[in-house]
Amino acid sequence: MSVARRLPAVLQNLSLPVIAAPMFTVSYPDLVIAQCKAGIVGSFPALNARGPELLDQWLTQIKEELDHYRRTHPDAVVGPLAVNQIVHTSNVRLEQDVQTCIRHQVPILITSLRAPVHEIIDAVHAYGGIILHDVINLRHAQKAIDAGVDGLILVAAGAGGHAGLLSPMALVGEARKRFEGLLVLSGSIVTGDAILAAQAMGADLAYIGTRFIASREAHASEEYKQSLLSSTAADIIYSNLFSGVHGNYVRESIRRAGLDPDNLGVADKGLMNFGQGGSKAKAWKDIWGAGQGVGQIDDTPDAAEIVLRLKREYASARARLAQLPWPAK
């Protein structure tokens, strides 16, 4: 099936095949609005809004600003909004947050950890929305496929935040063998060339997180942003110590917290707790999440400028590949 046929209606009018990834403590309305205005999918985790009422306000604000932008820029491509929901027993807000998103008819829900239940999927489909589920391995992918999600976000090795260990080639290749729906690839994608590579592998869209932490609009401290500019892939540490689940973090932030990045202990899974809107908020604030793509990030421009560069790079990568002399006749 061609990419165009696989794309649901809400994803058919994008300036690039890109979903900006939701990031705890980083993706706030300013960044999300800038991403959507640049024509890609903008997203945030529901838990970034400290309480269900604030989530409701944010959804109203984002919709109003994007509607106004559409009216004043009738030729602009404006991307749809996605909201991330953590499906975990400790997330006591889940039910209420999902209902808020349904009331606002959020076009895309991104679910993480456990596969979403049929009731959520049916309610989102009823207004024409879609559900994408975030997975790090094929076992979780199969559960989400069985639950009836519209697409899978394949979080490969080297992704910022909670990441898997599988090569993107293995993950996309095996997922494509068993699933005809939408595939989105996540992990260290920071250039237009890499977006095209994701599509060459069999993914439909790229999922980009870390590149947007180093943007003007990101809700991250100046020290955090600067640490991305000075880090390379070798400075990204994979550990489960900070949240109970393995994730990728910036070496410098671990050192600043008084720990030895090369000798971190291990934590047990019971640490995971989203009860207080992410009780590990402090850990995430002090210990900075980032993917292995950091070595290719050298500045902190506006999100719009990042998307403009991605577009240029994507176009020139396509042109470059078209010149290759293979396959030989």
Ligand SMILES: Cc1cc2nc3c(=O)[nH]c(=O)nc-3n(C[C@H](O)[C@H](O)[C@H](O)COP(=O)(O)O)c2cc1C
């Ligand atoms: C600081 C940070 C916070 C994140 N928070 C979340 C989150 O709340 N929910 C989620 O599903 N993914 C979260 N992620 C993972 C991203 O959505 C995405 O999978 C990842 O950033 C993509 O890899 P990249 O950063 O290498 O581009 C987070 C990533 C980072 C770097």
